[in-house]
Amino acid sequence: MAATARAAAAASSLAASSVGADCTGCRQQRTLPTFTGFRVSKHKAQASPQKLQRPSVKVRAAMDDKKAGSKRDIKAEASAVELSSAVAADVKNGARSEESIKDVARNKAAHDVKEVFRAKYVPFTPGVATTEEYSLDEVLYRSKNGSLLDVQHDMEALKKYDGQYWKNLFDSRIGRTEWPYGSGVWSKKEWILPEIDNDDIVSMFEGNSNLFWAERFGKETLGMSDLWVKQCGNSHTGSFKDLGMTVLVSQVNRMIKKGRAVRAVGCASTGDTSAALSAYCAAAGIPAIVFLPADKISIAQLVQPIANGALVLSIDTDFDGCMRLIREVTAELPIYLANSLNSLRLEGQKTAAIEICQQFNWVVPDWVIVPGGNLGNIYAFYKGFQMCKDLGVIDRMPRLVCAQAANANPLYRAYKAGWDKFAPIKAAPTFASAIQIGDPVSIDRAIYALTNSDGIVEEATEEELMDAAAQADRTGMFNCPHTGVALAALIKLRNKGVIGPNDRTVVVSTAHGLKFTQSKVAYHSNEIADVTSRFANPPVTVPENFGKVMDVLRRELDKRGDKIK
Numbered sequence: 001m002a003a004t005a006r007a008a009a010a011a012s013s014l015a016a017s018s019v020g021a022d023c024t025g026c027r028q029q030r031t032l033p034t035f036t037g038f039r040v041s042k043h044k045a046q047a048s049p050q051k052l053q054r055p056s057v058k059v060r061a062a063m064d065d066k067k068a069g070s071k072r073d074i075k076a077e078a079s080a081v082e083l084s085s086a087v088a089a090d091v092k093n094g095a096r097s098e099e100s101i102k103d104v105a106r107n108k109a110a111h112d113v114k115e116v117f118r119a120k121y122v123p124f125t126p127g128v129a130t131t132e133e134y135s136l137d138e139v140l141y142r143s144k145n146g147s148l149l150d151v152q153h154d155m156e157a158l159k160k161y162d163g164q165y166w167k168n169l170f171d172s173r174i175g176r177t178e179w180p181y182g183s184g185v186w187s188k189k190e191w192i193l194p195e196i197d198n199d200d201i202v203s204m205f206e207g208n209s210n211l212f213w214a215e216r217f218g219k220e221t222l223g224m225s226d227l228w229v230k231q232c233g234n235s236h237t238g239s240f241k242d243l244g245m246t247v248l249v250s251q252v253n254r255m256i257k258k259g260r261a262v263r264a265v266g267c268a269s270t271g272d273t274s275a276a277l278s279a280y281c282a283a284a285g286i287p288a289i290v291f292l293p294a295d296k297i298s299i300a301q302l303v304q305p306i307a308n309g310a311l312v313l314s315i316d317t318d319f320d321g322c323m324r325l326i327r328e329v330t331a332e333l334p335i336y337l338a339n340s341l342n343s344l345r346l347e348g349q350k351t352a353a354i355e356i357c358q359q360f361n362w363v364v365p366d367w368v369i370v371p372g373g374n375l376g377n378i379y380a381f382y383k384g385f386q387m388c389k390d391l392g393v394i395d396r397m398p399r400l401v402c403a404q405a406a407n408a409n410p411l412y413r414a415y416k417a418g419w420d421k422f423a424p425i426k427a428a429p430t431f432a433s434a435i436q437i438g439d440p441v442s443i444d445r446a447i448y449a450l451t452n453s454d455g456i457v458e459e460a461t462e463e464e465l466m467d468a469a470a471q472a473d474r475t476g477m478f479n480c481p482h483t484g485v486a487l488a489a490l491i492k493l494r495n496k497g498v499i500g501p502n503d504r505t506v507v508v509s510t511a512h513g514l515k516f517t518q519s520k521v522a523y524h525s526n527e528i529a530d531v532t533s534r535f536a537n538p539p540v541t542v543p544e545n546f547g548k549v550m551d552v553l554r555r556e557l558d559k560r561g562d563k564i565k
């Protein structure tokens with residue numbers, strides 16, 4: 001009921017606390033030296049190559065031997081064996097032929113002046129005063145009364161530095177390989193998990209995904225001049241879930257090192273969460289367990305955790321069923337729960353919003369459209385923009401749009417009903433399978449985010465989302481169905497005149513299209529019931545015959561030739 005009232009009260013308290021972000025008086029204290037960059041000393045840089053060459057010389061010798069004839073193959077094999085045992089000995093002794101980027105970071109951190117930034121868990125109950133708070137080192141997902149948790153930063157400490165300081169710091173870290181700041185997420189470390197040791201971080205240098213300028217799609221389809229797609233799916237496991245998972249797995253890694261009883265990390269998943277969890281756990285050497293709804297995720301998504309060595313349980317239910325089960329299991333076993341109920345992930349995901357501002361030279365776009373299912377990400381975007389605003393990095397909020405599949409639209413229904421009547425639904429199948437969720441865990445977070453950003457919820461039918469993805473693909477993108485949902489929402493809002501022709505608009509692409517080739521193939525083969533594939537482009541089958549090939553080319557080039565003069 002009171003979601004709207006709570007949200008409004010919280011908004012005004014947030015606004016009140018954001019005054020006075022700049023403070024010229026503290027300039028002298030600004031000793032954080034972290035953005036001066038760091039170079040490996042010449043001495044070390046020169047010493048290392050010789051050591052590195054040793055194995056490669058052997059490999060070359062082995063290969064030369066191989067070329068010299070079959071008689072020498074035994075020798076080649078022997079060399080190879082010798083090489084691998086040499087490597088094995090190095091691994092066993094922990095030998096490194098030069099300082100790793102982690103060593104460099106460790107040495108540097110030892111000499112850094114430490115500014116004390118802190119973060120903690122508080123209950124997510126906007127507008128309701130509470131003294132309840134917890135250390136991030138606790139294994140905890142909900143507050144005493146069962147509400148979600150939120151990671152709250154010490155904003156007063158952060159506000160000792162003005163907006164320009166943060167912009168300079170973050171800009172200085174882009175495009176480097178300095179541990180851990182080469183990651184788009186950890187380049188914002190002070191705003192994410194300020195207290196974690198760099199050594200405990202598990203990162204694949206995720207984030208820093210490109211903004212695609214949708215020039216042709218904007219101009220030709222929508223009459224828009226300033227349309228962009230944030231390619232969050234151009235990432236290690238092919239979805240934005242990497243942004244959150246690096247934070248969660250890093251924190252778990254820290255807790256395990258501190259002796260917490262965590263035997264594995266588990267999640268229920270519509271596909272992308274399990275892929276990200278499995279990869280990060282594999283990189284850290286932590287066991288991963290994933291509960292997947294049988295036959296409801298793409299083959300690419302299924303094979304990812306399998307390849308990364310996770311324990312994969314394929315369960316004959318939907319996502320909501322898997323979620324219920326894993327909650328029961330984690331209450332019994334020391335398995336850390338990695339679902340987006342877990343507020344650590346949202347800290348990483350919010351960096352995509354900060355990055356968008358950064359990519360526009362710290363100017364806020366007018367609209368940001370995010371496809372939503374469990375609804376953690378829409379709140380993460382809100383949180384990222386809000387933090388930028390509170391810390392003087394941007395001067396206003398963008399308007400947020402959450403886009404849902406019409407087959408899984410509980411948020412859309414609540415929006416249409418004036419926010420007060422949220423009711424979970426049974427989600428019907430959708431090609432946007434990662435958002436086939438009827439009972440979103442972050443519903444309160446999403447309502448809060450949207451009511452505080454003058455937000456909108458839009459929906460897309462299966463035909464609308466597949467057509468939108470395919471139409472945009474024709475202009476050079478390769479969209480997943482979820483991005484199709486966001487693009488379809490954009491088309492509708494543009495057609496209604498809600499989004500203007502010159503509004504700077506960012507569509508968030510949440511996954512890589514290559515994860516969803518099955519539905520794309522079905523679309524282009526015109527094989528989807530109740531969907532007229534308006535932009536289908538099936539391959540033309542031609543016999544091996546020059547005349548027939550020429551016929552096809554003449555016919556097809558005439559059809560497509562409007563751009564070729």
Ligand SMILES: *Cc1c(COP(=O)(O)O)cnc(C)c1O
Binds near residue numbers: 239273373480
């Ligand atoms: C997880 C996911 C979403 C939905 O994010 P929520 O935080 O659950 O709303 C959208 N698209 C893709 C590709 C996803 O993997």
